[in-house]
Amino acid sequence: MNYRESISEVKPYLPGKSEEEIKRQYGLEKVVKIASNENPYGATPKVKEYLSNLDINIYPDNYVTSLREKLATFLNIKENMLLFGNGSVEIIQMLSRILLDEKDNIITQIPSFSSYFSEAMIQGASVKTIKYNSNFSFDLDNMLNLIDKETKMIYITNPNNPLGTCINYIDMKNFISKVPDNILIVVDEAYMEFVRDENVKSCIPLVNDNKNLCVLRTFSKAYGLAALRIGYIVANNEIIENLEKVRVPFNVSTIAQNSAIIALEE
Numbered sequence: 001m002n003y004r005e006s007i008s009e010v011k012p013y014l015p016g017k018s019e020e021e022i023k024r025q026y027g028l029e030k031v032v033k034i035a036s037n038e039n040p041y042g043a044t045p046k047v048k049e050y051l052s053n054l055d056i057n058i059y060p061d062n063y064v065t066s067l068r069e070k071l072a073t074f075l076n077i078k079e080n081m082l083l084f085g086n087g088s089v090e091i092i093q094m095l096s097r098i099l100l101d102e103k104d105n106i107i108t109q110i111p112s113f114s115s116y117f118s119e120a121m122i123q124g125a126s127v128k129t130i131k132y133n134s135n136f137s138f139d140l141d142n143m144l145n146l147i148d149k150e151t152k153m154i155y156i157t158n159p160n161n162p163l164g165t166c167i168n169y170i171d172m173k174n175f176i177s178k179v180p181d182n183i184l185i186v187v188d189e190a191y192m193e194f195v196r197d198e199n200v201k202s203c204i205p206l207v208n209d210n211k212n213l214c215v216l217r218t219f220s221k222a223y224g225l226a227a228l229r230i231g232y233i234v235a236n237n238e239i240i241e242n243l244e245k246v247r248v249p250f251n252v253s254t255i256a257q258n259s260a261i262i263a264l265e266e
């Protein structure tokens, strides 16, 4: 087959080994896995009860109507500013698909979440990175310096994985105001629910006033639903409409949608 040139350098995703695999491999009885940031407490009792009474012969609600309504109220945003993914990782794939061509580049911090890199590479785009300092800080202005006319996206993970470092709200606001309008700023807030520092806040309230800003969130971490695969993006409706064009129909299962509603209400 004549595969696309950009695929040749891409490595398949390497998931952390399961506890069972490690037990078998090393003959251990007890293993505690911390590599994938899964919720050790599991889903809530009400989610577990819901899962024991399911109809699975009907396609999911393609518009995720009920969760959309509840989440929009919870986040104080318009319903048309939301799109759901099979995990937020699927939305990273969709964003890359609608924005990146071979000549383009993205900018992100290193170390960081691997999908920003792999999805850009699959599109044939290149990745420019900024390194953390030895005290785990990094200068957002240095990120601005990396911007060139081929830059299409900037990913900032706040808090970051795997470092746990955060960028405060004032610095984020300043940074966002300096990025040219034609470059999409993706703030990945997969871990925002865990933040206790009052100076660090979600960028969701800034999305209305900044058309080139979007925020990724997930139900995998704080809500404990990683196996069900559900995450979302908050963005202006123009971005959402373009994402809808590449979204796989019924990409979020009924079980995931309903469990997210239950978890959100709890």
Ligand SMILES: Cc1ncc(COP(=O)(O)O)c(C=O)c1O
Pocket (backbone or CB within 6 Å): 036, 037, 086, 087, 088, 089, 090, 113, 157, 160, 161, 188, 190, 217, 218, 219, 220, 226, 229, 230, 231
């Ligand atoms: C920073 C970051 N973003 C996104 C994800 C993907 O989460 P999801 O389970 O919603 O695909 C992860 C998962 O580890 C992550 O660490």
